[in-house]
Amino acid sequence: MAYSNLSIIRPPQVSSSWTADDYLGALRVRFSIGRNRYRIKPGLYRLGRAGKDSEVLVTANYKLSFDLLRKNLSGLDAWILVLDTYGINVWCAAGKGTFGSDELIRQVKESQLDLYVSHRRLIVPQLGAPGVSAPPESRGDSPGRLEPEARRR
Numbered sequence: 001m002a003y004s005n006l007s008i009i010r011p012p013q014v015s016s017s018w019t020a021d022d023y024l025g026a027l028r029v030r031f032s033i034g035r036n037r038y039r040i041k042p043g044l045y046r047l048g049r050a051g052k053d054s055e056v057l058v059t060a061n062y063k064l065s066f067d068l069l070r071k072n073l074s075g076l077d078a079w080i081l082v083l084d085t086y087g088i089n090v091w092c093a094a095g096k097g098t099f100g101s102d103e104l105i106r107q108v109k110e111s112q113l114d115l116y117v118s119h120r121r122l123i124v125p126q127l128g129a130p131g132v133s134a135p136p137e138s139r140g141d142s143p144g145r146l147e148p149e150a151r152r153r
Contacts, residue, residue: 011044011116016074022067029064038063042084044111045070048077052118058104059125060085060093079117083107091127100131 018026029035040063047070056079059069066082073080083103085093093099104122108114124132 039087045080060090062089094131
């Protein structure tokens with residue numbers, strides 16, 4: 001990749017600890033207050049001291065899903081790749097088709113993930129797996145690439 005294409009902005013750093021605003025926001029959405037607006041910006045986030053060999057976990061841009069993931073990763077160094085699911089959680093977004101291969105590929109490219117990690121492993125939530133496909137040769141330990149929905153049919 002040419003140096004002119006390099007981003008000088010590092011992915012935002014996030015903590016596994018929740019703030020008072022995070023707890024208050026979680027309480028609000030549990031009571032359906034502002035649930036449709038409780039989102040985080042899609043893209044790549046750095047948790048802890050994530051580096052080239054750190055794992056990449058994928059989630060939806062529903063902020064409660066993002067917050068629960070980062071809270072459960074306490075003590076780990078990892079990258080969190082957030083897909084644009086229009087503020088819908090992973091399970092519902094997979095059912096609607098917004099948490100899928102096309103969006104995953106788009107975010108991998110848009111976030112320039114290859115500049116930050118040296119591997120091709122993505123950890124996708126089990127509830128989101130129905131929306132994501134990979135060719136047979138990329139399942140398991142062999143490197144491969146995700147296949148967009150349109151090419152799969």
